[in-house]
Amino acid sequence: QQPVQSPQAVILREGEDAVINCSSSKALYSVHWYRQKHGEAPVFLMILLKGGEQKGHEKISASFNEKKQQSSLYLTASQLSYSGTYFCGTRDTGNQFYFGTGTSLTVIP
Amino acid sequence: DAMVIQNPRYQVTQFGKPVTLSCSQTLNHNVMYWYQQKSSQAPKLLFHYYDKDFNNEADTPDNFQSRRPNTSFCFLDIRSPGLGDAAMYLCATSGGTVFSTEAFFGQGTRLTVV
Numbered sequence A: 001q002q003p004v005q006s007p008q009a010v011i012l013r014e015g016e017d018a019v020i021n022c023s024s025s026k027a028l029y030s031v032h033w034y035r036q037k038h039g040e041a042p043v044f045l046m047i048l049l050k051g052g053e054q055k056g057h058e059k060i061s062a063s064f065n066e067k068k069q070q071s072s073l074y075l076t077a078s079q080l081s082y083s084g085t086y087f088c089g090t091r092d093t094g095n096q097f098y099f100g101t102g103t104s105l106t107v108i109p
Numbered sequence B: 001d002a003m004v005i006q007n008p009r010y011q012v013t014q015f016g017k018p019v020t021l022s023c024s025q026t027l028n029h030n031v032m033y034w035y036q037q038k039s040s041q042a043p044k045l046l047f048h049y050y051d052k053d054f055n056n057e058a059d060t061p062d063n064f065q066s067r068r069p070n071t072s073f074c075f076l077d078i079r080s081p082g083l084g085d086a087a088m089y090l091c092a093t094s095g096g097t098v099f100s101t102e103a104f105f106g107q108g109t110r111l112t113v114v
Helices: none
Strands: A004-006 A009-013 A018-023 A028-036 A043-049 A054-057 A060-065 A070-075 A084-092 A097-099 A103-108 B004-007 B010-013 B019-025 B031-037 B044-050 B053-056 B064-067 B073-078 B087-094 B109-113
Touching: A004 A084, A009 A018, A018 A084, A018 A103, A028 A060, A028 A070, A043 A060, A070 A084, A097 B044, B004 B087, B010 B019, B019 B031, B019 B087, B019 B109, B031 B073, B044 B064, B073 B087
Parallel strands: A009 A103, B010 B109
Antiparallel strands: A004 A018, A018 A070, A028 A043, A028 A084, A054 A060, A060 A070, A084 A097, A084 A103, B004 B019, B019 B073, B031 B044, B031 B087, B044 B053, B064 B073, B087 B109
């Protein structure tokens, strides 16, 4: 039931863009996105509800395709502060919640 | 100001010796969660409360128990810690109903079992 994220890891130069994908085998009610820096707690980025919603948060945005049970996180013009591990979290229609497998993102100067 | 506070930040316990981790919140949120996070893995939900209603995840070992005496406080009890229980334990809260809004995480308690 744990959603699968891709890629597992990515290295970017400052200013480059990235896409992180999250795919579930279950019908979803919502998708959450969090970023966790090493040794710190996860920090909320956004929630997307079913309905094909797309949300934005400065240069970070996301989409949710409920039919495909997938979500994507888009990071544009990356900054050093974007480095960390990104987790999607999926709430399925049975009200179970699982964090995804994680994507390690490193931004270098 | 910290809104979800976990104590202690680091805990060392002996194999088989009961240990309690604590969490408090100033957000007055209905929902509180406990997660276990092992190195290089995603957080794994152990249980959650909606007010006093307790929900234990199906695969949470019986060795793990929880108490929520009031809205502000929640405790995680590990009755007989094994070496495999060494992990970061994260407490989180959210408003609204379970999993419906953003979760606010505490800084975690890193548990070492010796």
